[in-house]
C-alpha cells in the first residue's frame with residue numbers, strides 16, 4: 119500500500135517520485151509513498167471512464183451487494199484499520215476504531231439506498247402521451263478529501279457515488295493517504311471491477327486539482343476541506359460547468375440557555391469540542407452561555423477539562439491526541455495569543471502540552487469580544503471560548519454572526535425556545551440537547567460559506583444522479 123491504486127492495480131508513478139508520511143505524535147516517518155502527478159491523474163480518469171459503462175449498467179442489486187461486502191470487510195477488519203488511522207492522523211485509537219465503523223455504516227446505508235433510486239411517472243396533458251422522470255448516474259466523479267477523518271470522508275463519497283452507478287477518482291490529503299489506500303485494499307479484496315475506484319496519493323494537490331476540475335471526462339467533483347480551497351475548486355470548475363459538492367469549514371455556535379440541563383450541556387460540549395483534538399468541521403467553536411448559569415457551567419466544565427489526558431493515540435488513557443502538523447499548531451497558538459493580547463482570561467490550559475511538539479493542552483478562555491480572531495475563525499484545536507449573553511435574541515444574533523453555516527447546537531429545556539431558536543439559526547444542521555449529530559441517515563452539509571450539497575441520508579445520492587425526462591407522444 120505504498121503505491122497509487124489505479125485501474126485495479128498498484129501503480130508507481132513513472133517519475134519515481136515519493137513523499138514521506140509521518141506520525142504526528144512522534145514526528146517519525148511512517149513510510150514513503152508514491153507521489154502522483156498529472157500523468158497518473160489522467161490514467162486514473164481514463165480507467166474510471168472505461169469502467170463506467172459496465173459499472174453503471176450493473177443492476178442496483180449487484181452494486182448493493184458489492185457495497186455491503188465493503189461494509190462487512192471494513193467492520194471485520196476494524197482492529198487492523200484503526201491503528202493506521204491513529205498512526206497517520208494521531209487521533210486516539212478508540213476514535214479511530216469508531217471512524218472505521220462509521221465509514222462502514224455509509225457503505226451499508228448506500229447499499230440499502232442503491233435499490234431505492236426511484237423515479238416518477240408524470241401525468242400528461244394528452245391522453246395519448248406518457249411521461250417519466252428517471253434517475254441516472256452522472257458519470258466519472260472526483261473526490262478530494264481532508265486529513266481529519268481520512269477514511270470516513272472518503273467512505274461517505276465513495277458509498278454514494280458507487281451506489282448511484284458512478285465511478286470515482288479520489289485524492290486524499292497529503293498527511294493521511296494511508297487510510298484511503300487501505301480502503302482501496304478493501305475494494306481489491308472485494309473483487310472490485312477495474313477502474314471503478316482509484317486512489318492517488320500526492321504531495322502537491324494544485325496540479326491534480328486542476329486536472330480533476332477541468333477534465334472533460336470528470337462530471338462531478340465532491341470536495342471536503344477548507345472554504346479557501348473550496349472556492350478555488352469552484353472557480354476552476356466553472357468553465358466546464360462541473361457539478362460540485364462542497365463540504366467546507368464551520369464555526370459552530372453552542373448556546374446554553376438558562377433552562378438548560380447543565381450536566382447534559384457540559385457532556386455535549388466535551389463530546390463536540392474534543393473529538394479529534396478539536397479538529398472536526400462540526401466542533402463547537404463559540405460557546406454562548408446565559409449569564410445566570412455561566413459560573414455553574416464553567417465550573418463543571420473546567421473540572422472535566424482538567425481531567426482530559428493528552429498523549430499518544432495508542433495509549434489507552436489518551437483522550438486528546440496531537441494536532442495534525444506544525445501549521446495547525448501555529449494557527450491554534452496564534453488564535454490564543456491574539457485573544458490573550460486583547461484581554462482574554464485563561465481559565466484552564468493555555469499552552470502547548472509537554473506530551474510533544476504537536477500537542478496542545480485543552481483550554482478554556484473567557485472575557486472575549488468580537489474583535490478577537492478566535493470569535494470569527496474556525497479554531498480547529500482544543501480551545502473552548504466562552505461568551506456570555508443575557509437575552510435569547512442576543513445569543514441568536516451572535517451565533518449567526520459568521521459567514522459559515524455548517525452545524526449549531528442549543529441546550530434548553532423549553533420546547534418553544536428550541537423550535538424558535540433552531541428556526542432562526544442559519545446553519546445546515548442543528549443539534550438540540552445533543553451534539554452527536556453525524557449519522558449515515560442524516561443529511562450532512564452546510565449553507566453559506568460552509569458549502570452546498572448533502573452527504574449521507576436519502577438525499578446523499580442526489581448529487582451523483584441526473585434526472586432524465588421522457589415524453590412518449592402519439593401512443594396508439
Ligand code: NAP
Pocket residue numbers: 262263264265266267271289290291292293320321322323324326327328342343344345347348350364365366367368398399400496524563564568
Ligand atoms: P484543505 O487544506 O482544504 O485540504 C483538503 C483537501 O484538499 C486535501 O486533500 C488537500 O490536499 C486538498 N487541496 C489543497 N489545496 C488544493 C488545491 N489547490 N486543489 C486541489 N486540492 C487541494 O483542508 P484541510 O486543512 O485538510 O481540512 C480541514 C478543513 O476541512 C476545515 O476547514 C474543516 O472544517 C473542513 N472539513 C469540512 C467537513 C464537512 O463535511 N463540511 C468535514 C471535514 C473537514 P493536501 O493535503 O495535499 O494539501
